[in-house]
Amino acid sequence: TQLLEQSPQFLSIQEGENLTVYCNSSSVFxxxxxxxQEPGEGPVLLVTVVTGGEVKKLKRLTFQFGDARKDSSLHIxxxxxxxxGLYLCAGDRGNTGKLIFGQGTTLQVKP
Amino acid sequence: SAVISQKPSRDICQRGxxxxxxxxxxxxxxxxxxxxxxxGQSLTLIATANQGSEATxxxxxxxxxxxxxxxxxxxxxxxxxxxxxxxSSIYLCSVEGPGVGNTIYFGEGSWLTVV
Numbered sequence: 001t002q003l004l005e006q007s008p009q010f011l012s013i014q015e016g017e018n019l020t021v022y023c024n025s026s027s028v029f030x031x032x033x034x035x036x037q038e039p040g041e042g043p044v045l046l047v048t049v050v051t052g053g054e055v056k057k058l059k060r061l062t063f064q065f066g067d068a069r070k071d072s073s074l075h076i077x078x079x080x081x082x083x084x085g086l087y088l089c090a091g092d093r094g095n096t097g098k099l100i101f102g103q104g105t106t107l108q109v110k111p
Numbered sequence: 112s113a114v115i116s117q118k119p120s121r122d123i124c125q126r127g128x129x130x131x132x133x134x135x136x137x138x139x140x141x142x143x144x145x146x147x148x149x150x151g152q153s154l155t156l157i158a159t160a161n162q163g164s165e166a167t168x169x170x171x172x173x174x175x176x177x178x179x180x181x182x183x184x185x186x187x188x189x190x191x192x193x194x195x196x197x198x199s200s201i202y203l204c205s206v207e208g209p210g211v212g213n214t215i216y217f218g219e220g221s222w223l224t225v226v
Contacts, residue, residue, distance in 0.1 A: 031212030040121075042203050042217040043154070045112065050212040088153060090215075097142040097213040098169075099205075101153040 003027055004091055006102025013079055014110055021074045021087055021105045029091035032065055032072045033099065037086040046074075079109045113138060113208035115218035123224045129192045132221045134204030139184035142207035145177070148220070149200045157202075160187040194225045 005024045013019055023032070031050045035043035047056050049065035049072060056063045060083075062075040072089055086106050090099040114137040124130050134143070143160040158179055159167040166179035181187045191198050201220040208216040 031214075033215060035217070040220075040222060042115075042117075042201075042220040045210075045214065045216055048211050048214045090154070092213050092215075095213055097207045097215060098144065098156055098159065099154070099215055101155070104153045 003100050004089060004102040006089055006105055008105060009103055010106050010108075012108040012110065015081055016078050019076050019079060019107070021089075021107075022071070023073070023089035023091075023102050024071045025091065026070065027091070027093055028069050029093055030069075030095045032069075032089060032091045034063055034072070034074055035088040035090065037088060037104075043088055076107075079107075081109045081111050083107060084109050112210075113140065113206050113216045115204055115206060115216060117204055117218040117221050119221055120219060121222040121224075123226060124194050126195050126225055128194055129190055130194065130223060131188050131190045132202050132204075134187045134189070134218055136185045136206050140206040140208070141184070142213070142215075143181060143187050144205045144215070145179060145187070145189045146203040146205060146217075147200045148203060154203065157189070160189075191223065194223075196225045199223060199225045 033048045034046040037043040047063045052067045052069045054065040060077045064073045088104045089102040116135045118133045145157040146154045148154045156169045157172045160179050160181040162181045178190045201222050203220045204218040
Protein backbone atom coordinates (compact mmCIF):
# COMPACT_ATOMS: atom_id res chain seq x y z
CA THR A 1 0.00 0.00 0.00
CA GLN A 2 1.38 3.37 -1.06
CA LEU A 3 1.14 5.82 1.83
CA LEU A 4 1.46 8.84 -0.43
CA GLU A 5 -0.32 8.59 -3.76
CA GLN A 6 1.03 10.92 -6.41
CA SER A 7 -0.77 11.57 -9.68
CA PRO A 8 -0.44 11.64 -12.55
CA GLN A 9 2.71 9.56 -12.86
CA PHE A 10 3.40 10.75 -16.40
CA LEU A 11 2.46 14.02 -18.04
CA SER A 12 3.36 15.28 -21.50
CA ILE A 13 2.20 18.78 -22.40
CA GLN A 14 2.96 21.61 -24.76
CA GLU A 15 4.90 24.66 -23.70
CA GLY A 16 2.56 27.33 -22.32
CA GLU A 17 0.02 24.92 -20.85
CA ASN A 18 -0.86 24.71 -17.17
CA LEU A 19 -0.70 21.55 -15.09
CA THR A 20 -1.38 20.28 -11.59
CA VAL A 21 0.24 17.39 -9.75
CA TYR A 22 -1.48 15.88 -6.73
CA CYS A 23 -0.26 14.04 -3.64
CA ASN A 24 -2.86 12.38 -1.46
CA SER A 25 -2.78 10.32 1.69
CA SER A 26 -4.99 9.09 4.49
CA SER A 27 -2.20 10.01 6.92
CA VAL A 28 -1.50 13.39 8.46
CA PHE A 29 1.92 14.88 7.81
CA UNK A 30 3.80 17.34 9.98
CA UNK A 31 5.38 18.70 6.82
CA UNK A 32 5.39 17.98 3.12
CA UNK A 33 8.17 18.71 0.69
CA UNK A 34 8.33 18.92 -3.10
CA UNK A 35 11.48 18.08 -5.04
CA UNK A 36 12.55 18.15 -8.65
CA GLN A 37 15.03 15.60 -9.91
CA GLU A 38 17.01 15.56 -13.13
CA PRO A 39 18.35 12.26 -14.55
CA GLY A 40 21.49 11.12 -12.74
CA GLU A 41 21.21 13.75 -10.02
CA GLY A 42 19.80 13.98 -6.52
CA PRO A 43 16.44 15.60 -5.75
CA VAL A 44 16.52 19.37 -5.39
CA LEU A 45 14.21 20.90 -2.81
CA LEU A 46 11.53 23.23 -4.21
CA VAL A 47 9.44 23.96 -1.13
CA THR A 48 8.44 22.79 2.35
CA VAL A 49 4.90 23.32 3.61
CA VAL A 50 3.99 22.83 7.25
CA THR A 51 0.68 24.61 7.94
CA GLY A 52 -2.72 23.28 6.88
CA GLY A 53 -4.13 25.42 4.06
CA GLU A 54 -0.74 26.97 3.36
CA VAL A 55 -0.05 28.25 -0.16
CA LYS A 56 3.47 29.01 -1.34
CA LYS A 57 4.54 30.42 -4.67
CA LEU A 58 7.87 30.00 -6.41
CA LYS A 59 7.73 31.98 -9.65
CA ARG A 60 5.31 30.01 -11.87
CA LEU A 61 4.96 27.18 -9.34
CA THR A 62 2.20 27.24 -6.71
CA PHE A 63 2.20 24.73 -3.85
CA GLN A 64 -0.74 24.08 -1.57
CA PHE A 65 -0.97 22.01 1.61
CA GLY A 66 -4.43 20.66 2.40
CA ASP A 67 -6.33 21.96 5.40
CA ALA A 68 -6.06 18.57 7.11
CA ARG A 69 -2.37 18.20 6.17
CA LYS A 70 -3.11 14.97 4.32
CA ASP A 71 -2.68 16.18 0.76
CA SER A 72 -0.82 18.67 -1.38
CA SER A 73 -0.74 19.97 -4.92
CA LEU A 74 1.77 21.55 -7.24
CA HIS A 75 0.44 23.81 -9.98
CA ILE A 76 2.67 25.05 -12.80
CA UNK A 77 1.47 27.98 -14.87
CA UNK A 78 2.59 28.41 -18.47
CA UNK A 79 4.98 25.46 -18.44
CA UNK A 80 8.35 25.85 -20.11
CA UNK A 81 10.67 23.21 -21.57
CA UNK A 82 13.01 23.83 -18.64
CA UNK A 83 10.31 22.49 -16.29
CA UNK A 84 10.84 19.00 -17.70
CA GLY A 85 11.88 16.55 -15.00
CA LEU A 86 10.74 14.24 -12.23
CA TYR A 87 8.66 15.89 -9.51
CA LEU A 88 8.50 14.18 -6.14
CA CYS A 89 6.36 14.87 -3.11
CA ALA A 90 7.52 13.60 0.26
CA GLY A 91 5.87 13.75 3.66
CA ASP A 92 7.17 13.61 7.22
CA ARG A 93 4.65 12.09 9.59
CA GLY A 94 6.06 13.04 12.95
CA ASN A 95 8.82 15.64 12.71
CA THR A 96 11.32 12.81 12.42
CA GLY A 97 13.02 13.96 9.22
CA LYS A 98 12.21 10.54 7.74
CA LEU A 99 10.41 11.09 4.45
CA ILE A 100 7.79 8.97 2.72
CA PHE A 101 7.89 9.60 -1.01
CA GLY A 102 5.17 9.55 -3.60
CA GLN A 103 5.73 7.60 -6.80
CA GLY A 104 6.84 10.71 -8.66
CA THR A 105 5.50 12.56 -11.69
CA THR A 106 7.57 12.57 -14.86
CA LEU A 107 6.81 15.81 -16.67
CA GLN A 108 7.73 16.39 -20.27
CA VAL A 109 7.16 19.86 -21.71
CA LYS A 110 7.39 19.93 -25.48
CA PRO A 111 8.34 23.08 -27.41
CA SER B 112 20.86 24.99 2.23
CA ALA B 113 23.33 22.32 3.30
CA VAL B 114 26.04 21.32 0.84
CA ILE B 115 26.29 17.55 0.65
CA SER B 116 29.06 15.73 -1.21
CA GLN B 117 28.91 12.06 -2.07
CA LYS B 118 31.62 9.78 -3.35
CA PRO B 119 31.71 7.96 -5.66
CA SER B 120 29.22 9.67 -7.95
CA ARG B 121 28.94 6.52 -10.00
CA ASP B 122 30.59 3.11 -10.19
CA ILE B 123 30.29 -0.24 -11.90
CA CYS B 124 30.73 -3.11 -9.46
CA GLN B 125 31.19 -6.83 -9.78
CA ARG B 126 28.58 -9.01 -8.14
CA GLY B 127 29.67 -10.39 -4.78
CA UNK B 128 31.81 -7.39 -3.95
CA UNK B 129 31.12 -4.57 -1.50
CA UNK B 130 31.32 -0.82 -2.01
CA UNK B 131 31.40 1.99 0.52
CA UNK B 132 29.77 5.32 -0.27
CA UNK B 133 30.88 8.44 1.58
CA UNK B 134 28.75 11.44 2.49
CA UNK B 135 30.32 14.71 3.66
CA UNK B 136 28.28 17.73 4.80
CA UNK B 137 29.63 21.28 5.00
CA UNK B 138 28.16 21.86 8.48
CA UNK B 139 27.28 19.85 11.55
CA UNK B 140 23.87 18.22 11.27
CA UNK B 141 21.88 16.19 13.72
CA UNK B 142 19.83 14.14 11.30
CA UNK B 143 21.43 12.18 8.47
CA UNK B 144 19.67 9.56 6.36
CA UNK B 145 20.39 7.13 3.55
CA UNK B 146 17.89 6.44 0.74
CA UNK B 147 17.81 4.10 -2.22
CA UNK B 148 16.26 4.87 -5.59
CA UNK B 149 15.93 1.85 -7.84
CA UNK B 150 15.77 2.42 -11.62
CA GLY B 151 12.57 4.19 -12.58
CA GLN B 152 11.35 4.25 -8.99
CA SER B 153 10.89 6.75 -6.22
CA LEU B 154 13.03 6.98 -3.10
CA THR B 155 12.92 4.56 -0.19
CA LEU B 156 14.50 5.22 3.20
CA ILE B 157 17.16 2.69 4.14
CA ALA B 158 18.21 3.94 7.57
CA THR B 159 18.89 6.83 9.88
CA ALA B 160 22.60 7.30 10.55
CA ASN B 161 23.02 8.06 14.25
CA GLN B 162 26.16 9.73 15.51
CA GLY B 163 27.86 7.65 18.15
CA SER B 164 25.45 4.72 17.99
CA GLU B 165 24.17 2.06 15.63
CA ALA B 166 22.07 3.13 12.67
CA THR B 167 18.30 2.65 12.77
CA UNK B 168 17.11 0.56 9.82
CA UNK B 169 13.73 0.64 8.10
CA UNK B 170 11.71 -2.47 7.43
CA UNK B 171 13.30 -4.55 4.70
CA UNK B 172 16.84 -3.30 5.29
CA UNK B 173 19.42 -4.95 7.58
CA UNK B 174 22.77 -4.00 8.99
CA UNK B 175 24.60 -6.97 7.47
CA UNK B 176 23.66 -5.85 3.97
CA UNK B 177 23.92 -2.08 4.51
CA UNK B 178 26.35 -1.31 7.33
CA UNK B 179 26.45 2.39 8.15
CA UNK B 180 28.98 4.45 10.06
CA UNK B 181 28.58 7.96 11.45
CA UNK B 182 31.77 8.94 13.28
CA UNK B 183 30.87 12.63 13.62
CA UNK B 184 28.19 15.21 12.80
CA UNK B 185 29.45 15.94 9.27
CA UNK B 186 30.29 12.51 7.82
CA UNK B 187 28.70 9.12 7.20
CA UNK B 188 29.34 6.04 5.11
CA UNK B 189 27.00 3.44 3.67
CA UNK B 190 28.39 0.08 2.53
CA UNK B 191 26.46 -2.07 0.10
CA UNK B 192 27.67 -5.59 0.86
CA UNK B 193 27.84 -8.71 -1.30
CA UNK B 194 26.23 -6.90 -4.20
CA UNK B 195 23.87 -8.43 -6.72
CA UNK B 196 22.34 -6.86 -9.84
CA UNK B 197 19.23 -6.09 -7.76
CA UNK B 198 21.36 -3.60 -5.79
CA SER B 199 21.84 -1.46 -8.89
CA SER B 200 20.39 1.85 -7.72
CA ILE B 201 21.11 5.42 -6.85
CA TYR B 202 22.05 5.70 -3.19
CA LEU B 203 21.38 9.10 -1.67
CA CYS B 204 22.54 10.77 1.49
CA SER B 205 20.25 13.37 3.03
CA VAL B 206 20.38 15.73 5.99
CA GLU B 207 18.10 18.08 7.84
CA GLY B 208 19.00 21.63 6.92
CA PRO B 209 17.82 25.18 7.45
CA GLY B 210 14.18 25.87 6.71
CA VAL B 211 10.72 25.41 8.13
CA GLY B 212 9.77 22.08 9.64
CA ASN B 213 12.19 19.25 9.06
CA THR B 214 13.52 20.45 5.71
CA ILE B 215 15.57 17.69 4.12
CA TYR B 216 18.31 18.20 1.54
CA PHE B 217 19.84 15.53 -0.65
CA GLY B 218 23.26 14.89 -2.03
CA GLU B 219 23.75 14.27 -5.74
CA GLY B 220 23.64 10.53 -5.24
CA SER B 221 25.90 7.59 -5.97
CA TRP B 222 24.80 5.61 -9.00
CA LEU B 223 25.84 1.98 -8.66
CA THR B 224 25.55 -0.60 -11.42
CA VAL B 225 26.22 -4.20 -10.46
CA VAL B 226 27.27 -6.54 -13.26
